[in-house]
Amino acid sequence: MEKQKKTRFKFDAEYQGIARICVVGIGGGGGNAVNSMIEHGLESVEFMVINTDAQDLKKSLAKHKIQAGRELTKGLGAGARPDVGVQAMMECIDEIETALHGFDMVFVTAGMGGGTGTGGVSIVSDIARRLGILVVAIVTKPFEFENKQRMQYALAGIDRLRNNIDTLIIIPNERLLDIADETTNLAEAFQRADNVLSDATRGISDLITKTGLINLDFADVRTTIKDSGTAIMGVETGDIKTGAATITLDAISSPLMDGVSIAGARNVLVNLTAGSIPIKEVNAAMAVIKDEAGTDAEIITGVVVDPEMEGKMRITVIATGFDRVKTPKGREGKKLRLEDDDFGYKGEDNLKVLDKPAWERRGLAEPKKNVTLGEQKIRYLSEDDAPSKKKEPSPSDKVPAFLRKMMD
Structure with missing residues (x-):
């Protein structure tokens, strides 16, 4: 033992x-x-x-x-x-x-x-x-x-x-x-x-x-976070009278997002905290998240009641599981509005431009072809992944892998 x-x-x-x-x-x-x-x-x-x-x-x-x-x-x-x-x-x-x-x-x-x-x-x-x-x-x-x-x-x-x-x-x-x-x-x-x-x-x-109206357990969070790589986060606190939709828009267009959209994320974790939360406000906030993240994203939501937040709402959004793609230049530094369309039809002279693929018009990197969700991240097994045997570890076993590689 x-x-x-x-x-x-x-x-x-x-x-x-x-x-x-x-x-x-x-x-x-x-x-x-x-x-x-x-x-x-x-x-x-x-x-x-x-x-x-x-x-x-x-x-x-x-x-x-x-x-x-x-x-x-x-x-x-x-x-x-x-x-x-x-x-x-x-x-x-x-x-x-x-x-x-x-x-x-x-x-x-x-x-x-x-x-x-x-x-x-x-x-x-x-x-x-x-x-x-x-x-x-x-x-x-x-x-x-x-x-x-x-x-x-x-x-x-x-x-x-x-x-x-x-x-x-x-x-x-x-x-x-x-x-x-x-x-x-x-x-x-x-x-x-x-x-x-x-x-x-x-x-x-x-x-x-924290105990909330909508509780998440550790397994929910683990599913979103484990092996997900780089994530982006936005957080915003505002007067609940301004509306949850507005606060959510501010959160996902925060400068802390570094110009990156949550669109394309496989997992989105949302935490809504307030003194009291009308159900219509929860629905409004999640509608914004769903519209921006897309239908393929798995969205995990928690709603926490904090008496000290009476009259206010704090929304934290953490998106994981996607390649970082910079938003078009027209978006950077501006408040995101879901109805914005910088790439729509602009008259007959623009028809030839519209013949180009959307990703090319938007100045984004060419999308990878035939890539499934399971192929987006490949991690090859190494000795470190092998089941540990019940033996006394050698001194080198405690040296992190990246340091051992530097010493080899």
Whole structure:
């Protein structure tokens, strides 16, 4: 019989019997996001932070903390070097594995471009996946005013991360400026980024952990998220008097969607939260989602009643399972209206243009031919997928696959 893993972390017993969810903030940006979630009252999840900066770690509001790279960095941080972040995580890989043991779902969050978060988020995600945990990564890309090297580090880190998660949500910080005004200062801009990470996590976790008018269980969410790759997310809060349809339109045309439509998504997760929700408003919101996503999308909806949201409605939309295709230039930066038709008939002189396929007129990439849903993502089995045998693992078994390939 396999030995029960021991952990120095004591998690709340009240969560036994339901899906156990943990939010792991990695590095300074991830730690700030966790603090924002705690301050905003995100409930029914556990919080953990991992950092190489001992001073920053002390400021965390999370109950569970791991200092990575004690010997390597001496508690002074990774110096904005992702390779140091990787080495620091490898130093405490056993401690991270023990801390994650027993969870059903893990959110890993980090600000990409620095050292600890960029280097460490792939390590933590890989450990969680090896434990059979559903992994959602929610990360930010740097603002354009940050140095070029930081953006290069961020993009490289995101590429590594893609292979170690079930779902990846990327928040481009630059897009936050589109919803800021001229008086927004630097500190407020970074706070907005933290708030978006919090909203994204809440939008998924509330569907599982909160009692609602329309409840979803963990299996519903797992179906949508598992092995779905890159996802896009939109979230909007508004006065319920403006109407759920308008709030939903704002959510799916949010700058955070980075100009990408939910059209073509195989799975769409929708969370409606309000103090009280008239059934006609739920119907209006879902009509907008169905019209935009298309008839082939599987839409999973949760409706949560939150007394603190009286008079307001928050709609979170997460779309997964499709190739990222940029919307036409005419759409970018504008509010989406479902009746818009930028490509319709424009007179007899336009007939020759209309002879071209729609995808060519719209400036999109040529669609793949004869591709079925089952062929959209092929994952080849490797040694890592083989059933584990009851034997003592060798030291190399704990090294993430992408690092072993680099060493070969």
